[in-house]
Amino acid sequence: MSDTTTPETTHTAVEVRFRGGGFAPSARRGVGVAVFVLLILLVEWGTRAGWISALTLPKPSDVAATFVELWQSGLLFKHLIPSLSRLAVGTTLGASIGIGVGILIGLFSYVRAGLVPLVAALFPIPKIALLPLFVIWFGIDETSKYALIAFGTFTPTVVATYGAVDNVDRSLIRMGQSFGLSWLSIVRKIVLPGAMPGILSGLRISLAIAIILLVAAEMLGAEYGIGAYILEAGSLYDLERLFAGVLILSVLGVTLSMVIGLIEKRLLAWRG
Amino acid sequence: MDIRLDAISHSYGDTEVLRDISLDIPAGRIVCLVGPSGCGKSTLLRLIGGLERADKGRVLQVGTPPADSLNPLTYVFQDFALLPWRTVHGNISLVLEDHGIRGKAADAIIGDVLARTKLTDFARALPRQLSGGMKQRVAIARALAVNPAVMLMDEPLSALDSQTRELLMDDLVALWMRQPFTSVYVTHNLAEAVRLGHKIVVLSRRPGQICEVVEIDKPLDQRGYADPELEQVQKHLWTLMRDEARAADAELLHV
Ligand SMILES: Nc1ncnc2c1ncn2[C@@H]1O[C@H](COP(=O)(O)OP(=O)(O)O)[C@@H](O)[C@H]1O
Ligand SMILES: [Mg+2]
Numbered sequence: 001m002s003d004t005t006t007p008e009t010t011h012t013a014v015e016v017r018f019r020g021g022g023f024a025p026s027a028r029r030g031v032g033v034a035v036f037v038l039l040i041l042l043v044e045w046g047t048r049a050g051w052i053s054a055l056t057l058p059k060p061s062d063v064a065a066t067f068v069e070l071w072q073s074g075l076l077f078k079h080l081i082p083s084l085s086r087l088a089v090g091t092t093l094g095a096s097i098g099i100g101v102g103i104l105i106g107l108f109s110y111v112r113a114g115l116v117p118l119v120a121a122l123f124p125i126p127k128i129a130l131l132p133l134f135v136i137w138f139g140i141d142e143t144s145k146y147a148l149i150a151f152g153t154f155t156p157t158v159v160a161t162y163g164a165v166d167n168v169d170r171s172l173i174r175m176g177q178s179f180g181l182s183w184l185s186i187v188r189k190i191v192l193p194g195a196m197p198g199i200l201s202g203l204r205i206s207l208a209i210a211i212i213l214l215v216a217a218e219m220l221g222a223e224y225g226i227g228a229y230i231l232e233a234g235s236l237y238d239l240e241r242l243f244a245g246v247l248i249l250s251v252l253g254v255t256l257s258m259v260i261g262l263i264e265k266r267l268l269a270w271r272g
Numbered sequence: 273m274d275i276r277l278d279a280i281s282h283s284y285g286d287t288e289v290l291r292d293i294s295l296d297i298p299a300g301r302i303v304c305l306v307g308p309s310g311c312g313k314s315t316l317l318r319l320i321g322g323l324e325r326a327d328k329g330r331v332l333q334v335g336t337p338p339a340d341s342l343n344p345l346t347y348v349f350q351d352f353a354l355l356p357w358r359t360v361h362g363n364i365s366l367v368l369e370d371h372g373i374r375g376k377a378a379d380a381i382i383g384d385v386l387a388r389t390k391l392t393d394f395a396r397a398l399p400r401q402l403s404g405g406m407k408q409r410v411a412i413a414r415a416l417a418v419n420p421a422v423m424l425m426d427e428p429l430s431a432l433d434s435q436t437r438e439l440l441m442d443d444l445v446a447l448w449m450r451q452p453f454t455s456v457y458v459t460h461n462l463a464e465a466v467r468l469g470h471k472i473v474v475l476s477r478r479p480g481q482i483c484e485v486v487e488i489d490k491p492l493d494q495r496g497y498a499d500p501e502l503e504q505v506q507k508h509l510w511t512l513m514r515d516e517a518r519a520a521d522a523e524l525l526h527v
Pocket of ligand 2: 314
């Protein structure tokens with residue numbers, strides 16, 4: 001480099017190899033849909049051609065026909081509406097209590113010392129195993145279903161919330177104190193918005209768990225509901241109806257995830 | 273309102289941070305605190321503003337703050353401490369809301385402080401859209417909004433590049449000329465200290481003690497960039513600090 005006597009032309013010039021980029025996922029519209037469509041087409045082809053036997057998977061077109069029939073007979077909403085209301089009541093209860101308790105754990109040392117071990121003990125319990133217990137406590141009707149879903153969403157929400165509160169920038173809280181803001185103002189205007197990203201990503205997980213528990217709860221003593229529908233189809237080995245039920249659950253999951261995405265877009269617009 | 277520090281000492285566990293600091297901060301003056309890093313400047317500022325309690329000694333307010341002062345002791349932080357989810361307007365209204373100032377009354381105050389800090393056009397911007405210098409001007413506007421009796425500034429320009437720092441120093445001088453405020457201004461930058469300080473307090477390395485207090489009588493608006501008289505003072509400050517800074521630096525390596 002410092003050798004000025006050698007003319008530059010004697011050196012070969014090689015372009016610097018690019019090694020940046022990546023690690024920055026961006027929105028790619030349609031790819032997700034394409035994967036779905038491809039899989040379905042593959043199965044349709046397989047079942048028609050015979051290299052997937054009718055006992056392994058139903059024909060996607062038959063599942064679609066079953067679904068249309070379900071829709072036209074009005075049975076779809078008869079099953080869907082009780083399920084949705086169970087989901088709504090259960091998750092609202094579980095998530096709101098979870099967020100409340102999570103914030104208390106995040107803010108008060110005694111609450112933290114008292115409740116964190118308890119939450120850690122409750123978290124790994126498969127909540128489905130507790131369903132019979134809930135039936136004894138709350139009866140076979142709606143209340144036990146609400147309780148199961150609420151309990152299942154409560155624990156992940158608590159953990160996500162207090163983690164999020166812990167991560168709120170302390171210098172912002174110090175700033176609030178230095179301007180003489182009241183304790184309530186600091187919690188409402190600094191801690192809560194600061195914890196919101198973490199709370200919302202916790203809510204995503206909670207909602208997925210809620211759908212799983214919804215089905216489990218409906219398999220016990222429910223006349224209507226997606227879970228009851230799937231259980232009935234399963235016990236008759238009616239694969240078309242079973243898959244129609246599973247389809248509804250998947251759509252439900254995708255929809256809820258999209259709703260959270262929309263909420264994030266609105267509430268977290270400041271992150272840009 | 274003056275502030276008087278009466279024999280303040282402070283330790284964190286076994287680390288003695290400040291030792292026997294007595295100092296007067298007269299109304300309408302800017303007192304600069306300089307000293308090697310880790311000597312307890314930020315700690316002293318937190319003690320003055322009541323964010324922490326001193327182990328020994330007292331911080332006294334002499335006289336009453338003006339009746340219209342919403343938050344007599346107000347900080348400007350090095351990292352700006354703006355809420356990223358609020359606009360410039362929202363960040364300033366944050367500190368007014370708790371005093372029941374909302375709507376028109378709040379807009380009048382916010383409009384005034386934004387004009388004074390030349391931010392009028394950015395009222396609706398979010399912090400992430402602003403440069404560092406502008407963020408600090410927002411933080412200064414927020415401090416002005418509560419009409420402080422004393423502004424406690426902790427290295428307010430240290431996170432900024434040197435050009436922005438020069439510009440902001442001019443802005444601070446202009447603000448002070450328009451309406452003299454009382455300030456304790458912490459910095460490790462001696463050029464800032466001689467530019468803005470009426471009184472410069474040199475602290476020793478940890479435990480921080482007062483080495484020397486230098487007064488500069490030259491009016492703020494007559495102190496320019498690279499002023500020979502100020503450079504003289506700056507040189508003097510540096511000779512005071514050099515050995516302390518070197519020793520402090522070596523100490524930090526051994527922690
Ligand atoms: N909250 C704290 N707990 C324990 N030690 C602290 C705390 N704050 C500051 N210190 C220590 O006190 C000393 C002075 O810190 P600080 O006041 O921030 O120094 P400066 O602002 O002058 O650089 C440092 O050694 C620092 O590690
Ligand atoms: Mg500091």
